[in-house]
Amino acid sequence: MNGLLDDAARRLYLEILARGGRLMFREAMAQAPDATLRLIDLGLLVHFESDESLTAVNPRSVSDRLGNELRDRAVRKLIDSQQTAARLGDLVRAYDAAPRRLDRNPAVERVDDRRRIRQRIMQIEAEMREETLAAQPGGARPVAAMGQGLERSLGFLARGVELRTIYQPGALADPPTVNYAATVAAAGERLRVLDEPFRKMLIFDRKVAIISAAPDDNSAVFVEDPIVIAALVGLFERDWARAGRVDWYALSGRPRESGVPAELTELLKAGLTQRAIASRLGLSERTVAGHIARLREFYDAETLFQLGWQLRGASGRPTAPAE
Known part of the structure; x- marks a missing residue:
């Protein structure tokens, strides 16, 4: 060092x-x-x-x-x-x-340059610690963006950041998008599909929101006002509750496995806390949090209590949850 x-x-x-x-x-x-x-x-x-x-x-x-x-x-x-x-x-x-940095408005700022938008997003992502909520309308994701997007998402999940994303039904018909979704879902990201119109939006740590202001994504609004952020989070949670769950593994033709160490699953079934599991296995709490996120996605569990209940009821090798 x-x-x-x-x-x-x-x-x-x-x-x-x-x-x-x-x-x-x-x-x-x-x-x-x-x-x-x-x-x-x-x-x-x-x-x-x-x-x-x-x-x-x-x-x-x-x-x-x-x-x-x-x-x-x-x-x-x-x-x-x-x-x-x-x-x-x-x-x-x-x-x-x-x-x-001197001309930044701490509440709301419109940026009309794609490069500046991307630069700001990268800086926000570098400081993110807890959660990203994403509403991605349209169908197929741009192939050119999926490579870097996959690398970044897997890095966030490995750090224990929770990722939730809403797509529209068109994503289900695009094989590269389905394959991308199956890969990040295996790592712990949670994705749903909503058959309704909604605006493209990203929310980081419930502190900063980015809303697309043009169809070509060359304009965006950056929001840091806590009251507005709370309202946007509420809209996302409303859409998330209405969105449908998808078995991305089946759509991509992959075998469905949780990818979580068996000993960690057993400790969760025994009722140990995240901190206790980390101490017992010699892992960081962020690593354990990432494994728990993968299990929650695998078992379609909204809460840790639901996950523990489903783990204790599971026998043998897990299978895809019924809708």
């Missing part, structure tokens, strides 16, 4: 902040290739393959993630993990002081 960032990497990150938080990949590689790759590897820069650009990410989120990974790996890394925030302190201060 002493070599977390060298001077070249720090200078490059600060330069990108000074230029608005965005730089073309080829320009950064020409200037400092090793520093560029190191910043991408750490997560301080996000590389967009579609237009070959780089976007700066809040170093606070990188500090938290690295700290958690180090604590999970071994006790000998504990001291270094506790010092991660201090090592990135100068970058945090530079990020907060960057001029591009």
